[in-house]
Amino acid sequence: MLPADCSRRLVAELQGALDACAHRQLQLEQSLRVCRRLLQAWEPTGTWACEPPPEPETNEEDPLPACTPSPQDLKELEFLTQALEKAVRVRRGITKAGERNKAPSLKSRSIVTSPGTTASTRPQSPGQAGGHASDRRPTKGLRQTTVPAKGRPERRLPSVRDRTRAGIGARAPRPGAGLRNQHMAPSAAPQAPEAFTLKEKGHLLRLPAAFRKAASQNSSLWAQLSSMQTSDSMDAAAAKTQFLRNIQTASGGSQPRLSAAEVEAEARRLRKACSLLRLRVREELSAAPMDWMQEYRCLLTLEGLQTMVGQCLQRLQELRAAVVERPPLPCPVGRPPRASPSCGGGAEPTWSPQLLVYSSTQELQTLAALKLRVAVLDQQIHLQKVLMAELLPLVSAAQPEGPSWLTLCRAAHSLLCEGGARVLTILRDEPVD
């Protein structure tokens, strides 16, 4: 049995590692759910199927509590009208192509939905490129084709159509947040609904216009901002440095104090130094010199390494002296992330959007796998150091009698030397008396 405080520390560390993995696993699974759902056939949203096609007046009969201000209503009405206008246009186009009558009715039902409209209407599955509808082969259904199969009431449609014609007012059509018109496959038998899959029709998707506009404005502003940063005006930069200098001198200190970030960066560098030095020392100590020249060089290297280790130690002691740890304030904001030791450097968090380009599934998988591997190795090395610090003293201090000591040795060997993956066997071989 391990002593209590040692147990507590070890269990806490291992449990922490387990929790971190569980958390990451959870994130992955959530994301997997979303991705899988996207790759399957897209279903109509549940509520949609039962919704009657909205008429402009239905807004008031909205089952949802009417806490909408009426300007909201007007906005939604506009969307609706616009969508209906599109319906008319498309329907005319379709009729010209001599499609069957079924199409218009289905279409009008589909068109009334635009995402901007209220919750009473549920928009449909992603539209296809509406404008080129007539060019495309009568497309297989989107989920609207399944709708007729559900036996939608047809009687309301003529009224909607009428209203469409009537309701096209003088409102200037706004580029709505509308999905493009879905095209009904008139010939595609509603009897055999073809579901929408990303694989077959993914390239036909179009983002809503309003979103496109907003996103492009957004990205161009970001681009402007990043280009402005790189070509920072001389005035501004000079003014800033001058101000900083002024503040420094006004406070009487000639040397700027070390910030926490700098201390951390220095500590990180020294950690890296430590591991590099250790590796090198091992190499030199295990190398067998052939002749006196090599021996001499080996000796010189070791002496040089010794000096460097001494310098690093001194620097570390200086750092420690400079850091006075106050009792940590109860920090309600949570902790900032702990930089992992292999994280490249104290780079400023970049704020400008950047892309990461990959060219094949394989590459992406390799990249992700390597990232995970490095993180796991980090975790493993940290655990190794903690285990070494706790277990080795125990093994050396324990009395080598009794089975419990053997258990401890076996466990220590497994944890420390095999990463917990394998266990050695101890064979009791009493000498024959």
Place this chain on the structure above:
Amino acid sequence: MRRRRVDPAAGARAGALPEAIAALSRSLPSGPSPEIFRRAKFDRPEATSALWQLLFRVLSPLPAGNALASIALEVQARLVKSALCSQGYPRLALAQLPEDGSKGSRELLLALSWLLARGPVLEQMLAQTRVPLGDEMTVCQCEALASLGPPAPHMEAEGPVDVRHMQWLMGKLLFRWRQLVSSQQEQCALLSKIHLYTRGCHSDQNLGHLSVTEAEMLRDPEGGQKVSGAGAAQNLDLAYPKGLHFSCTPGMGPRTFWNDLWLVPRLLPGDWAAPLDPGGASACSLLSPLRVLLRTLEHESRRLEAVLAWRRSEPVFWQWMDTVLGTCAPEAPAAASQPTFLPWVPECGDGELELVVRELQTLEEELREAVERRRVAWEAKARGCGRGPEWSAARRASRETVEKELGALQRCWEQDSGPAPAHGPHRLVRREDGAAGDRDLRAAELIRTLRSQEACLEAVLRQLQGQCRQELAGLTGALPGLIWIPPPGR
């Protein structure tokens, strides 16, 4: 301290200063009005609490939320002081300010300007609250598998624990690692497929295909179909505190897009009065998540414009700040080495440094012994070899080679490794030819860097394990009557 001579041209640009301050105020989240800045110059007390709160927002490492807003002013002030201290803020007057917000607005204004001068604070804050539209992947390793803060209080071990329990926990961990690997491989495959199937869709030619979040938006614009209940609730807890950017978004993969959107409006100051119910379609709001998204984008664009305006009119502001500084009394020179307080960087504390110090000390010991031994042996040998001129030339040559090698070794850690991989998430984009602009990262290069990191870490791990093996062998091997059979090799 000499006052700066007021630039005569500044008079001509008199209008520029109010503009600059207005732009600054617009670009700060829930920014104080320009009046506050003006009052602060004259050290008016009514400007103080607004500035404390602003500094708190700026310095807080996590994106704001309702939780932060409810912290008392005194606590905020104290945290601001320690954060500034840990960043190396030189003015002592700030540390001596009362924390109740009764005075000190000029000092706070100076502190704010100091922060603004040191780094791109506004841009960083904007990046913090960006809603990622793409599939984001971080390049650096921060938070890759970091622990979630203080250990959960479910620690069973209150007493002594059998060491075999540790072995069991370790085995569990090994299994979880394997599980992570396979889940991640699957996720990459699916993500890649989605990118492949939607190529040619995106309006932005640079991107070329939809991301999962965008595809999800098209599939389910109303957000009516959410991820199953439990998942949704958890996503809210984990997704946002993990930050968007400042604290490096973990890994890759889209969070459930719509659940995040319910949270975003909490960041929008003022104009978003209705608290949205994250659990489901809110009864009070009839706006679809798409509309919410559009509003967020618009809001962000307004702030971006404000930051651009600020950048253009910056020089005027700095001149003004110099005058503000001029009105302060000069401080007495501080004691040479003020201790640096690190309350907001608890992890960098003594724990890590301790381990390193101990390692270096062991190393030093080892080296001392080895060097002594070898030096003695060498001197004995060298005495016998004579002292011809080739001898000393050879020795000099060896010395130089060794110096060069060691210098290279030292440079390995003194210089930062090349172009440091940027923190923060990057949007994943699939391109068959792998062409990338100069600001973009290529997967192939990252793979190379990661491979070398991996090799380095594996070497360290192997070496540590070898060390343990030696020590344990030393401790256990001497006992009679026991045979130690190592496990079958890998």
